[in-house]
Amino acid sequence: MTYQLRNVVVAVVLGLLAAVLTALYVTNYRKHVQHGAQSVGVLVATVDIPSGTSGSSIVAEHLLKTVTVPRDALIPGAISSPDQITRLVSTDEILSGEQVSTRRFGNSQELGVRAQLKGTLRAIQVSAANPNQVLAGTLRAGDHVDLVANIKNENNPQFHYDRIVLRDLLVLRAPAPVDTKAGSIANAATESVMLAVRDSQSAKFYFAVKNADPNSSSDGGWALELRPVTSAADSSTDVQSWKTEVFDGLSAAAKAHVLNGDGVNTIGGQG
Numbered sequence: 001m002t003y004q005l006r007n008v009v010v011a012v013v014l015g016l017l018a019a020v021l022t023a024l025y026v027t028n029y030r031k032h033v034q035h036g037a038q039s040v041g042v043l044v045a046t047v048d049i050p051s052g053t054s055g056s057s058i059v060a061e062h063l064l065k066t067v068t069v070p071r072d073a074l075i076p077g078a079i080s081s082p083d084q085i086t087r088l089v090s091t092d093e094i095l096s097g098e099q100v101s102t103r104r105f106g107n108s109q110e111l112g113v114r115a116q117l118k119g120t121l122r123a124i125q126v127s128a129a130n131p132n133q134v135l136a137g138t139l140r141a142g143d144h145v146d147l148v149a150n151i152k153n154e155n156n157p158q159f160h161y162d163r164i165v166l167r168d169l170l171v172l173r174a175p176a177p178v179d180t181k182a183g184s185i186a187n188a189a190t191e192s193v194m195l196a197v198r199d200s201q202s203a204k205f206y207f208a209v210k211n212a213d214p215n216s217s218s219d220g221g222w223a224l225e226l227r228p229v230t231s232a233a234d235s236s237t238d239v240q241s242w243k244t245e246v247f248d249g250l251s252a253a254a255k256a257h258v259l260n261g262d263g264v265n266t267i268g269g270q271g
Contacts, residue, residue, distance in 0.1 A: 039068040042078045042099050049094040052114045055085035055105060064100060077101035089115050113172040113194065120199045123172055126209050127192040129220045134193040136175040138226065143171040145195070149208040149222040162240040165208040168227065170196040193224070 043064045058064060059082040066080075078099045079085060088105035113123050128134045139145070147166045153159040175191035197205050212221030238244075247255055 038071045040071050040074065041066045041068055041080050042074060043080060043082070044099050045094045045096050047096050049090055051090055051093050052111055052117065053090045054115075055082075055088045055090070058082075058090070059086055069099075075099045075101055077103040113196075116170070116172060116196060121196050122199050122202055123194055124197055124202055124205060125173070125192055125194040126205075128175075131175065131191045133220050133223045134175045134191050135224055135226055136191045137177045139171055139174040139193065139224070141171055141174050143174070143229075144168050144227040144232065145171060145224040146227060147205060147208060147222065148225055149212040151208070151211060152213045159241065160213060164225075164237065165222075166197070166201055166205055167234055168232070169201075169205075169224075172196050 044067050046063055046065050049058060049063055064082060078101050084102060085100070085105050088102075088107060089111055090104055091106045091111060092104045094100060094104055117123060128136075131137070135145075146164050147169065148162065148164045150160050150162050153161065171193065173194035175193050195205075209222055246258060250258070
C-alpha cells in the first residue's frame with residue numbers, strides 16, 4: 001500500500017468513527033431530552049401551609065393535590081406520595097401551588113416547642129426566685145401543672161387570697177435539675193420554666209405572676225403544682241383567706257370561742 005493510499009484509508013476510517021460518535025451523541029441527547037420531557041406526577045400545596053404544620057395534618061386536611069409536570073421541572077426532594085411526609089413537620093412555609101419537597105420538612109425535634117403550638121396555644125416563659133415554685137428537679141417536659149397564687153386585697157393590702165388561677169398547663173420546657181450537693185434548694189439559682197397557655201389565659205397568668213405577693217412567703221407568692229399523669233380531675237374552684245383557714249369545718253360554738261377569745265368580733269368586714 002502506497003503512502004498516499006494509506007493516508008486516504010486513515011482519513012476515511014477517522015471520518016466514519018467521527019460519524020458514529022456524532023450519531024451516538026445525538027441519539028443519547030435525544031433520549032435525555034425525551035426523558036426530561038416526560039410528564040410525572042408531583043404533589044403541590046392547595047393553600048399556604050405555615051411552618052410547624054405536621055405532615056399528618058396536611059394529609060388529613062387534604063392540603064395537597066397531584067399535578068403533572070415535565071420531569072426536568074421537578075424540584076429537589078419533590079414528593080409524589082403523602083406517605084413521604086406523614087411523620088414529619090414542615091420547617092418552612094409552603095406556598096399555594098408550590099411543589100412539596102422533603103427539604104421543607106423535618107422531625108418534631110428540629111422545631112422544638114414550636115411543633116407543640118397550634119391554634120390558640122402560646123408559649124410563655126417565667127423565672128422563679130425559688131426553685132420550689134417551679135418544682136425544679138421534679139418537673140419534666142410534657143407534664144401538666146396548675147398555677148396557684150397569693151394575691152393581696154387591693155382595698156385592704158394586709159389581707160390576702162389564695163386560689164388556683166389556671167389549671168392543666170402543658171410544660172414545654174422544664175427547669176434544670178437542682179444540684180442539691182451545692183447547697184440548700186431554697187438558695188439555688190433562679191430557675192425558669194416554659195408553659196403552653198391559651199391566648200385567653202396568658203394575661204391572667206402574667207397578672208398572677210407579676211402581682212402575687214412575694215412578701216407573703218419565701219417562695220415568691222406563686223407556685224406550680226404537678227397534676228397526675230393519668231385520670232387527672234379538678235375540684236370546684238375555691239378561694240382561701242384567713243377566714244376560711246380558721247373557720248372552715250368549725251362548729252358554731254367553736255367559731256364563737258375563737259371570736260370571743262380576742263374579746264371582739266373580728267370576723268366582719270375582713271377579706
